[in-house]
Amino acid sequence: MSTADEESQSRARTRAHVIVVGNQKGGSGKSTTVMHLCAALMAGGARVACLDLDADQGTLSRYIANRRAYAQKKGLQLPIPGFEALEAAKHDARADADAADRAAVADAVARLGASADFLVIDTPGADSNLSRVGHSYADTLITPLNDSFVDLDVLASIDPETYEVKHPSRYAEMVFRVKMEKAKREGTNRTFDWIVMRNRLGQLDSKNQRAMEIAMERLAKRIGFRTARGFSERVIFRELFLKGLTLLDLRNPGADVRMNMSHLAARQEVRDLMIEIGLTPPAPA
Template identity: 35%
Template sequence: MNVVTPIGQFAARRDVAMDGEHPQVIVADIAGRPRGPARIITVANEKGGVGKSTLAFHLAVALADTGHKVLAVDLDRRQQSLSRALMARGGTAKRLGARLPLPRHLLLQQHSGAHLCQELARAGWDCDYVVIDAAGHDSPIARRAIALADMLVSPVNCSFVDLELLGRFHPVTHKLTGPGCFSVTVAELRAARAEAGMAPLDWLVLLNRKRRETSHNQSRIESALRRLSQRMDFRLGSGLYERVAYRELVLLGLTHLDLHRIPDLGRIKAAAAGEVMQLLDDLDIGQELNGLLSSAGVEQLNPAYSSHLG
């Protein structure tokens, strides 16, 4: 994986240069603070409404479901979507008398690097994973969450308007003309991390709300993302399809992975459950889960989706 910023390959664009705090200041702020052993997965994209909270929720629950200790951190004090889903999960488990794996959870109250690191060390000291859900805009705390991450996950919707934040494309030819503002932020933070001797940041981008029927627009977006992934050094995940269940289950704090524990609630959609497990595989966590399941005597995953672990 490259550790140098790929931005230099594009013509310099003043309009998308990273403003605000210098990336080196951000990296110095977090690099000097103690942090626990947990792997940090930050779900971030400057665009709102692309499925960050939905993904962070499913990711945190899937990791907890397979026996990992997980801390879920909600950075979005205004919308609190991740917090609400996890609180609903606690309530649903109580009402149904079901044992649902519940990630530890906190809503970050003060948006400072010091507070984020303190909370990660305090609440996540014994955790295997921390999943951070960032709000859909650029902010000092979102940059710190990216600077701290081992893995960055960025969902995008199937629209060139959403893609603009990752890369600029010619409106007619769809030729890649430059980086988008979020890519610039990530690239500059990666460069600052490399300079500070930190490990490279693994970046996974995935399409959310994909359509099942073939669409010209979706094919163009997928082709654009493939080209962009090489320039901006990210991996492309399999993505999630548009499913009503992603909206309805989250309201109850549930995921497809829970339905085998609550058979009265509905049929497991193996494809949907597999989609979430595929996400773990994309993050290179799938193999680890396989070993964990067999060695730790954790409750077996439902065969409907355990096959997706490979």
Template identity: 35%
Template sequence: MIDRAKQAWGIVLTGNSPDNRGGARSTIAPRAFEDEVPRNIVTEIVSRPRLHPHIITFANEKGGVGKSTLAFHVTVALAHAGRKVVAIDLDRRQRTLERGLTYRGGTASNLGIALPCAQYAVLDQPSTASLYQTINRLGGDADFVVLDAAGADSPIFRRVVALADTLITPINASFLDLELLGRLNPVSGIPESAGCFGQTVSDLRREKLAHQLGRTDWVVVKNRVRSAEKRHIGRVDQALERLSVAHDFRIGQGLSERVAFRELFQFGLTHLDLDLIPGMTQPQASSRSEIAALIADLGLQVEPRVRASAAQRPAARVLKQTRENFRAALNASI
């Protein structure tokens, strides 16, 4: 019984145990993951009708690096540029991107204004077929599809990395985050080997080129930079530059650790939206500049739209005082 269970899960035992006298470590590799090799993943993608929108995937195997925050801001910025955008949240538990876009609709309805937005959904069934169906249902003719992957390796995670025309990997300014991209010699600073996520990306990019699917533009975005960490940031920057050469990615600048970015999320807004809302505090120029710099670093080739006054839309039936309270809370958060 025990032996059959070990075979089913592919248990490899090493060390001091009744089964193996050398040590005490076991590695468990479920057979369900055995077919998830780059060749099979890309072959499956090739077998399906080609998607026409430009696919932007936000992915990193580490959580807490700001993937959903950046995905939300890029989605809104592309919508502001007049592009048709589809956004799909692949994190079925946290649903951060979906919640931000839902809050956005609520704000527009409560204030009776029109805000540029995207069609969006959560991928509740993590399969390639379900992903394609969701994209085509929401907008197969869209200009861009933004995919926000959960921060863990999985079959659907590997597929959205493989599908990416532009792959965006946010990282915090830390050597711990760099380890997932590649490992550096701590003395010489020379890159030695790819990290787990770096190897996954490398293998999938190579397989895509072999199938003539084009080159994935990989952009690593340094997020949440604090001005008080200048010396540490300098060392991280130097290491990141070396890794970028070794693993063929570009470096972009993300969003700094600003309270304003976090506070506006609960309203589904970014600093690009504030001048569309009558009676609102003027947006912070520095925050808007950061968003513009992020889009420029990604190289998405979008022209800015002609700015217009906020269009009216049927407002939700709420009391005047309720609307005023909503507006006051929004102003207080900026």
């Protein structure tokens, strides 16, 4: 049986909706986004698993480990998603390494997705075969993007005077290619919903934010995504990582974090994001 046939059969056995969180630029908040997506879906009663394809960096892996350790230390019943991490294959021949990556991802997606309603995949913050393979399994692709023109460059080159799109970036071109790969593998014209999530938004309206809105609107029409408001810049996200917590865990009295108005506003941002994305847990059987 060919690798393509194995991938097709693996995908057919996967009943989970696959959410890929991807961006080829580091520091955009991918792992924080993954954890909050998992927490929001589990809070709604969904069975959730997550797959870390950025095991070399390991941010998501440490987030999950911190969560388990904190729950055990405090005696908390925190929901924890099913979890696996994959490292890139190491072979002398590039073709052998690529094939091994494809087989490993196909197997992990099938195994984790068989018992989950949603599978959330965290990808490396750089161009790699493992990242490209992970993207090709998306039903929903979420690209967190810091709200600045420095980070917008990961999607396209923008004219500084008119904010017109000069040409798409390598990442945007890669997303187009994996859409075609997914359609070919699954034998369908359906690809995936691509959402660019504007992250680290400022608390006050600014000239930069208005300019970003114009550029994003034009870019969305050009390369085929929709936008969603993500998370504001808040210290609480860095504090929660050390305990493996999310904003949705703060109502638990054992979480040992005193709630304030900023935390409430941030928690509402998570709920608003889920509504904008349009992902809801399945109704009980």
